[in-house]
Amino acid sequence: MYRTRAVVMGAGIVGCACARELALAGFDVTVVERGAAASATTAHGEGNVLVSDKGPGPELELARLSRALWPRVLAAVAERNAHAARAVEWEPKGGIVVATTDAGARELTRFAAAQRTAGVHTEDLDADALAAAEPYLTREAAAAVHYPEDAQVQPAAAAAALLTEALAAGAALRTHCEVFGAVTRGGRITAVRTSAGPLEADCFVNAAGPWAGELATRLGAPVDIRPRRGDVLVTTPLPPTVFHKVYDADYVGAVGSGAADLQTSAVVESTRAGTVLIGSSRRRVGFDDRLRPEVLSAVAATALRLFPALAAVPVMRAYGGFRPYVPDHLPVIGADPRLTGLWHAGGHEGAGIGLSVGSARLLRQLLLGEPTDMDTTPFRVDRPAVLGEHTRTTGEETA
Numbered sequence: 001m002y003r004t005r006a007v008v009m010g011a012g013i014v015g016c017a018c019a020r021e022l023a024l025a026g027f028d029v030t031v032v033e034r035g036a037a038a039s040a041t042t043a044h045g046e047g048n049v050l051v052s053d054k055g056p057g058p059e060l061e062l063a064r065l066s067r068a069l070w071p072r073v074l075a076a077v078a079e080r081n082a083h084a085a086r087a088v089e090w091e092p093k094g095g096i097v098v099a100t101t102d103a104g105a106r107e108l109t110r111f112a113a114a115q116r117t118a119g120v121h122t123e124d125l126d127a128d129a130l131a132a133a134e135p136y137l138t139r140e141a142a143a144a145v146h147y148p149e150d151a152q153v154q155p156a157a158a159a160a161a162l163l164t165e166a167l168a169a170g171a172a173l174r175t176h177c178e179v180f181g182a183v184t185r186g187g188r189i190t191a192v193r194t195s196a197g198p199l200e201a202d203c204f205v206n207a208a209g210p211w212a213g214e215l216a217t218r219l220g221a222p223v224d225i226r227p228r229r230g231d232v233l234v235t236t237p238l239p240p241t242v243f244h245k246v247y248d249a250d251y252v253g254a255v256g257s258g259a260a261d262l263q264t265s266a267v268v269e270s271t272r273a274g275t276v277l278i279g280s281s282r283r284r285v286g287f288d289d290r291l292r293p294e295v296l297s298a299v300a301a302t303a304l305r306l307f308p309a310l311a312a313v314p315v316m317r318a319y320g321g322f323r324p325y326v327p328d329h330l331p332v333i334g335a336d337p338r339l340t341g342l343w344h345a346g347g348h349e350g351a352g353i354g355l356s357v358g359s360a361r362l363l364r365q366l367l368l369g370e371p372t373d374m375d376t377t378p379f380r381v382d383r384p385a386v387l388g389e390h391t392r393t394t395g396e397e398t399a
């Protein structure tokens with residue numbers, strides 16, 4: 001029986017999730033990755049699976065879909081490979097958002113009320129409840145909201161688990177294989193030119209993360225997905241100090257802003273190894289990979305306002321990565337209207353770990369022409385933020 005051939009370009013968590021969905025649906029999948037699997041953005045972020053930072057709208061709906069899928073996906077992984085599932089370090093530990101000013105408290109209260117109407121589970125915490133939940137947190141909080149649905153994964157292990165599922169379902173993986181361009185016939189993409197020669201297929205999924213814009217240009221169908229730098233500090237392993245995903249209420253504003261200059265907000269979480277991840281910054285500096293002391297110290301200072309006790313804790317290392325950013329802050333999921341056979345799955349900015357499984361589900365449903373679990377119109381490729389801005393991209397993005 002003929003199986004539809006799909007080439008997934010990029011083996012970050014989004015490409016791995018797409019490969020898994022398509023392979024399980026019976027596609028003949030080849031994943032093409034110019035480096036190693038899960039070695040790019042997916043290995044340079046944190047592992048928050050959040051509903052708490054999204055206001056009512058399509059991204060929240062996708063986050064809720066993904067949040068519902070994660071335990072099911074991981075249960076399926078565990079059936080085949082318990083070790084791979086354990087490595088994902090899935091922890092539904094819940095998130096706590098803290099406002100430290102009265103204005104921030106008003107905004108947080110308003111935001112949480114709107115989320116409740118969209119079905120998000122939230123609980124206001126008074127000072128005693130907050131101190132019980134997070135004993136090392138500042139006592140200066142003006143308001144705090146608990147989001148029990150927030151969870152955490154180890155991102156590279158999560159991508160590996162998804163990829164393992166795809167491979168077990170028959171997918172092939174070609175690493176160190178770069179896509180350079182498209183072979184087209186009559187407005188349809190029929191093959192990609194790669195460093196290992198041409199690769200034919202019936203459909204091609206651009207899952208190249210922050211390089212999705214560059215790859216799309218190579219394929220002749222540009223989309224406006226750009227890098228937005230983020231840096232994270234990692235402490236030495238500590239005794240239990242941070243029990244939830246804790247972030248300051250300013251984080252939501254920083255996520256929603258498109259400003260190019262430095263923005264920092266505190267996002268603090270512990271990992272199973274005992275280290276504490278302290279994020280994060282947002283800067284649009286192209287693919288400038290240099291760590292900047294002033295950025296790291298701004299990230300640290302913001303976190304210390306939430307957790308003064310961390311002042312005495314050694315920082316073991318710092319790292320950064322490039323969030324795949326679209327000017328309207330929504331992912332791009334669907335068919336390219338200009339080149340038949342080309343599909344996009346990307347632009348998840350700072351939420352691609354959490355949103356990967358839901359995005360892959362939607363992509364698979366769209367590819368098969370099935371009803372989708374949610375309205376995918378807001379993620380369509382032919383919206384102005386994706387197609388319009390690209391031609392206006394200038395040197396602003398180069399470091």
Ligand SMILES: Cc1cc2nc3c(=O)[nH]c(=O)nc-3n(C[C@H](O)[C@H](O)[C@H](O)COP(=O)(O)OP(=O)(O)OC[C@H]3O[C@@H](n4cnc5c(N)ncnc54)[C@H](O)[C@@H]3O)c2cc1C
Pocket residue numbers: 009010011012013014015032033034035036037038039040041042043044045046047048049177178179180207208209210211212215229230231232279280320321322323324345346347348349350351352353354355
């Ligand atoms: C500091 C920081 C913190 C973050 N924290 C979180 C978080 O807590 N929760 C969350 O959900 N998200 C978080 N993110 C965002 C998340 O990491 C990204 O949204 C996600 O990893 C994007 O995955 P991806 O598969 O789209 O991209 P990537 O992981 O970058 O994968 C794309 C792949 O495509 C490959 N590729 C590119 N061009 C080509 C080509 N021409 N040919 C072949 N292969 C190609 C690349 O090598 C790469 O491996 C964070 C990001 C950063 C930087």
